[in-house]
Amino acid sequence: MPGLTPAPAFTLPDAAALTAHALGRPVRPDERLAIAVSGGPDSLALLTLAAAAFPGRITALTVDHGLRAAAAAEAAGVAAQCAARGLPQVILHRDGPPIRANVQAAARAARYALMADWCRAHGHGLLLTAHHADDQAETLLMRLNRSSGGDGLAGIRARRDLGGVLLVRPLLALRRAELGAITAAAGWQSVDDPANHDPRHDRTAVRALLAATPALDAAALAAAAAHLAAEAEALAWAADLAWRSRVEAAGPALILDVAGLPAALVQRLLARAVSQSGGAPARGSAVARLAARLGAGQAGTLAGVRCRVLPGQGVRWQVIAAPAHRVPQKKP
Template structure:
């Protein structure tokens, strides 16, 4: 995507497109700004695209001594752009990056609810998308996982918008350099304990792995997943029902992939914990053999050409 397209007017139009018709010139929004180059570029663009109705949220997890100073820098930059900034100070998460991410988004969602804000913009970009696809491939993810980062998603009543997914890290850094800002440097981005560090290094060291093409593949996979969700609805309407207090599924003549999706949908319909991939595969194998099993609090059995699901009885006490 040409760098010249990355303008405040372009951002305003892209956010309107992602947010949908309810997003008006008066709709408030929030920006997740860590102080890195990516999020500072988002701040610069949003300040000019939306003015004071854009509010900045910055989070200090207490993981690094520099974090408080980085939050102060974000607050100073935001104030200079005429934007209100809120600092969220959280306790260090006990279980690594994923726990930190969830805590961060939960805290920002709480602030947004309190302020009557329904949209949060993040600075995820094209290189993030390419790295995520490589990480998901390495983990053996299915179609939904390989669709990688979505432009729009929901979290705790908040709509997360990622308008910069079509632009690369270099485009965003150029905005920050032109503004004369010095972005924060998070050493965790180079920490070899994290998969993303290795994915980023692989992209940098492998010329034929182009971030733009990988991101395009993720977008194609997202389109395919959207089509499969449409198919899921039609399958559910015609291949499921209830009898004798049990949910039944009709897998006859379905390709294995659709059988798998139909079974996974049944777990969601019964509000059972979503099974992981290997556990679902083992259950499918038992059903194909005419047996069944217990998974996620559900008893699943094959009988009379159908699969039957019901709540599993509690374990017997000795």
């Protein structure tokens, strides 16, 4: 395919093998893949690799959030380059009011929602993004600085379900420089998002720290996150077993028998019980504080869910949705 094959001396990583590793199974011959392409060098490298590994089965998706004046022109530039290479590409636009608060997080959520909706509507079961080892190292350091627990320190996961569409990140073992070389060799014209250099973002500071500290090896940090992800997966498996044997329904309440369980397993059961009782997802640190209160014999509330220690033998906790707040009625 014109423009997609790097110079003969350049060997492309095996995208099919990388995707199978991240997915946990080989990509089936009938599966179609959407590739998240912002126009940056990382995503264009992913598109290059996917086009070589899955010819005729991919579609590039570019999201224009409308956050920057240049975004529309950048998306059009990606579309033009894809058209010149015979690659299907779709520009998705976010509707709704402007994003004012938590801009990066809100934009990310909107981006994934738009791409997942498109995938479901067009029969693309896999959505690939270009997160790489340097991203993973930055994420691990940021979460260490926030006192994250095991799940947070596992970093960017290799795969995640988006409501019937699998989000897959096949490049977590590759470095940013490798991806830049692939993009340059393939002849793409990439763009640089100004947000990558905005000092207001924690990631910008952590990226600068990594660049200025040779003793911090991004590849090693990314490998550590992968080890933590494997351990988190094992703990999730153990928590599923414990849930079936240690949790029972008692009317509207859930009763947890946590006697003798390790703290990490107790916190997983408690977080799941709170969620199933109607509570919003809570940070691990909040769940840990609640578990500590209950362990000390005190009651507590999290995300609108009440928890207390039941009297009697063993350690049994009751988790139940708090009654809705009632507004007093005015007398006529």
